[in-house]
Amino acid sequence: MRVLFLNTSDSKGGAAIAAKRLMDTLRKEGIDVSMIVRDKATDDPAVIKIRSSKWMNKIRFMYERLGIFIHNGFNRENLFAVSQANTGVDISRYNEVKRADIIHIHWINQGFLSLKDVQRLVAIGKPIVWTMHDMWPCTGICHHARDCVSFMSQCGGCFFLQSKKERDLSTAVFQKKQQWIFFEENITMVGCSQWLARKAKISALTKNHRVVSIPNPIDIQQFKSYSDKENCRRRLGLPEHKQLILFGAANVTDKRKGIYYLIDAINRLLVVDPCLAEKMGIVAFGEAKAEFVNLVKIPVYPLGYVFDVSQIVALYNAIDVFVTSSLEENLPNTIMEAMACGVPCVGFRIGGIPEMIDHKENGYIAAYKDADDLAAGIDWMLNKADRDELSRNARRKVEENYSEAVVAKQYIQLYQRLLR
Template identity: 35%
Template sequence: MKLVFINTFKNGGGAAIACQRLIESINLYQPDIETKLIYQTNTRILQKIQNLASLIIEKGLLYFKIKNKNDIFKFSTSLIGRNLAKNKSILEADIIHIHWTNNAFLSLQQLKKIVELDKPIVWTMHDMWVFTGGCHYSRGCEEFKKDCEKCIYLKKDKISVDQHSFKEEIFKNKNLNLVGCSKWISDLAKESSIGNDKNILNIPNPINGNKFKYTIPDKNENLNYKTILLFTSANLNDPRKGLDVLLAALNNQKNNTIHLILVGKSKTPLNIPKHCSYETLGFISNEAELIKIYNKADFFVCPSSEDNLPNTIMESLACGTPVLSFDIGGISDLIQHKENGFLVKNYGDLQENLATALDWAVENKTEFRKKKESISLDARQKYSYLKISNDYINLYKRLLSN
């Protein structure tokens, strides 16, 4: 069997990480299967210039149509892209597995040409873009169930309607199969006018339990009495990731029993409460270092306002570190309330709700330090390379047999 995977990036971003881990798991447990990843190559100066120019043109066309300029990367038009339908690996593939294709990598026109090759196609949905008129998260808008005419992101423009309509045409092809990496996104896709007649599966992302696992962290007597919280984001200032909400909630904790670890880059100063001890470690790409940090923390905090199935939560749980997170997207697939973390209410006063979770974490840190090994084992079994790769292989075989 020959599998070809398509994702905009080879490394970086949740979809790229999930895609690479799936490929790695198949290579590990199914060595007779040939895998190939097609991504946006960026090794030569000319390629970098072309990629950047394509992205600038695509976003430039969108710039005057979008209501809020800060949302420019929260909506993708996919008008520009590469001609992958003639790619040798795609032409030779038995199965085409698409992940995330935006940022001027694969246009809808080129996607249509790939679908018309009449090969079985699997598309793993890492956000909502697959079945919307262009937004990656709809912020509660349900226009994707109809025609995306009243787009909350755009000024009076029909680009969302046109894209939605074009996707409906593409998705009529019986060979196009959708997979949600969370129950939440699978259910939304089933409710959409694009995916309502599709047999949509729910297969989570895999985690390498041989790497991400519980280990006894180095002792630090100065921090032993404190509750150690970890927050990570490639960009600490990204409002979607919710660090501002966490810091505001911490501001209500009038004690010095919390130590905050921040992983990620920051372009502007962070307003960390004076009563909190903290350390900022910058952006870390080294997995071994990240695993040490996950193990060091008592709790991982994920106060995102929008998310599907964050790899960071899965990584934290695999290391035995419970998670505090808003009950959004597919996060409830990962967190069992007060068993391996705390699901925070995502309505009302978010800062107060998160502050309640922080109080609970401080009160229960000793108990959960004893549960780290069992939390780790549970996550590594549920999302193991062997289990998730088998789920996908069974899907591939079923599609080929049909």
Template identity: 50%
Template sequence: MKVVLVSTYERKGGAAIACYRLKEALLKEGVDVTLLTAYKTSDDPTVVTPFDTRWKRLKNRFHFYKERFSIFIKNGFSRKNLFAISIADSGTDISAHPIIREADIIHLHWINQGFLSLNGIKELCKLGKPIVVTMHDMWFCTGICHHARECISYQNICRECMFLQNPGIYDLSYQTYLEKRFIHSSDITFVTCSRWLQEKVISSMLIQESLVKTIPNPIDIDFFSEGDRSFSRKLMKLPENKKLILFGAVNAGDKRKGVDFFVKALDILSQKYPDLKESVTVVIFGNFKGASFPKLSFPHIALGYLAKEDDILNLYRAVDVYVIPSLEENLPNTIMESMSCGTPCVGFDVGGIPEMIDHGDNGYVAKYKDPMDMAEGIYKTLFCGDYNQLRLNARKKIENCYSEKLVAERYIRLYESKI
């Protein structure tokens, strides 16, 4: 059985990382698997790109800019929400690529931003090969958005889209939704990483008749594992005698990552427990794209973007709690990584987060957009109850639900059922 995974990026962003980790998990189970990506960044022989010449790479970049420019024009020359939506009106037809032709299973992951167009996906469907789509966001079941938030229009037909400058009955979301109707009659199996996303997906008219499974992302529990906290703190040059609260993401400045709520939670924590300023330090990682981090009521250390997995590993091992105040999430890799290292997490009750954090057992699930409850969660995790038991429970949850072997076996059974 030959499987090809298709992803815009090799390892940039949560969806790409999850896809790459699935490739590794499948390889360990003996599956003949290749990752086809628009942006190959490593010398991994199991990763290939259709853009292997300068001309092809330029053409791929053209598709990226063409789609963004098209959105810019059709959205009334507004840059607002330019990357919150995708229309897939431009892309590369990969249906004739040798890797695709040889594959028994075509497995699409996040393929936006000029890699595959809707016409390109149609061409893949025409091959008659089994197609699996892992949804890392809502794009396949909506008109144009990646996260519908409170909107439920996609359940029938998208229109009057809140992401558009001039929403209307026949707006861009409506037009793209109509173009996606081929999904309804295609033999595509959809996989969601969380039960939360599955509930969203099966309510969409585009996917209601399709088979929808829930299989989480995998993680290498042998790599992301507990270690010597003192040693990791020395490596990362972090204080050894403080309680360390971790916050961050690849693009930590993105408002959807909830930085404002994190700051408010820390303000509440410092006001309610002023003595904590002497014993607590906040650690921040990620890219803020030129923006400065908001002023915090606790001492903090900014590590910036961490490219090396060893640094990420030691950071999770070094800290006492990871706080994820995200306002939109599917199944965050960061929670998985943190808990696999035995570090409890605090997050809002949104998306797939409450499926990962078992409230009071391995972390704390705060009320959505409630910084006061988040502050309480941070305090209780660090200073109340049996902290060591929280650590043990966090690690056990990852072992039992998200290990590479467990996830790979579920995908293999799905593949075999489609051949």
């Protein structure tokens, strides 16, 4: 069985990390998997970079963003919250495509594949598996629809474009997906979370296709708990005797990451007990701008971007609790990684997070956009809960639901059904 993965990158972004982990997982089970990408960073020979220059890739990327910029009234707001897939590379004649038994699409935006390019792949007639890492495949242009339900019938009047028109760019892209791609029957949609699968089942684009839910995998031999927290802290230059909260994102001040809810929650805890400023600290990975550091009233220890897996595992083992205040999520790799390392997590009730965190069993689920409840969750985890029990439960949840063997079995069974 030969499976071809398609993803914009093999390493940058949550979808790329998840797709590459799944690729490696399936190869361990004897499946012949290769991946075509626009941006290649790993040295894996099974990852093939498209035959296109760096400059042409940049031009395609800018061309797609320019169209969105114009439709948004020359406003940069929400510029990356939507994609129109109006430009890309035709890979339908690549030998890897011809040899594949199954074409497995992942995240293909920002100038990698256009809708026309996807149409050409679908027209070949081979089974298509499309793993949804966000809502874009089942909406017109948005990656997360928030409270909007237009995708259930037809997109239009898109709030991301600040549009009042019944028919706008979101309508045009929605109709192209409908007419060019989803009229075919050889597409199976996979939601990484049950939440995302439910969205696909009610979308006018995908509701008539097979929709299943299969989570992303994680290597539980790599991501695991260490007994020596103090040594991990010394290795990373972190204080040994503080209660440390981990928070991170590619850009921690991105509004979608809800950082101001976390800041508000910390400040509310300090009102109750000002001494916490001496006892607690936030470890931030990713781009922690001065704006964030200056607003938090407890010490912040910025680590920047962490790419080395051993360093990432040491980081999880160095902290006491992982907090995500994200307002838009599917199935966060960070929560899965933390839980695999036995670190309990706090997050809002949004997307696939409640599927991962079992409230007060392996973490804490806070009411959406409720800084008071987020503060209560942090306080409960650090000062009231049985952290050893939470840690054991978190690890068990990952072993039973997200380990490589568990996820590989589900995908292999799906592939086998499609090839019968």
